[in-house]
Amino acid sequence: MPIYEYACDDCGHEFELLVLGSRTPACKECGSEALTKKLSLPRVHSEASRQRGLSAARKRDQKLGTDRMQERVEYESNHD
Template identity: 60%
Template sequence: MPIYEYRCRGCAHEFELLVRGRLTPACTSCGSEKLEKLISLPRVHSDARKERSLAAAKKRDTKLGSERTRAQREYELSHND
């Protein structure tokens, strides 16, 4: 079952829709059936891209973790009862 991308000619809303059988798609925003099918670009995920994404996520998570630890420590020091 293919997923297609559409643009509504009435309200210019762009959306993706799973098309089953011979159903006529309608705009998810205004309900119009006057749609333009868009050309979708294939998404390719190579091993190198996956590794770069994981490395970037790990770096981001490490930074957020240290910021949270620092904020928690500052809170504890300022509320030392």
């Protein structure tokens, strides 16, 4: 099950939360739902694992770019 780390935008409290379904989490301190989701990965502190995380993010960005490109091609072929 995914455990996410959140930071509250209102009071700055940081906490980890096990997310079940699509329920909106709330700050345990002030109850605010203005939260910034941080990490969903296990806590790792080595530089090597940080680099792996970066390259994974880069791959994800490239995939997003490809999807956007395909969307545009579909749009153009549908509006010819």
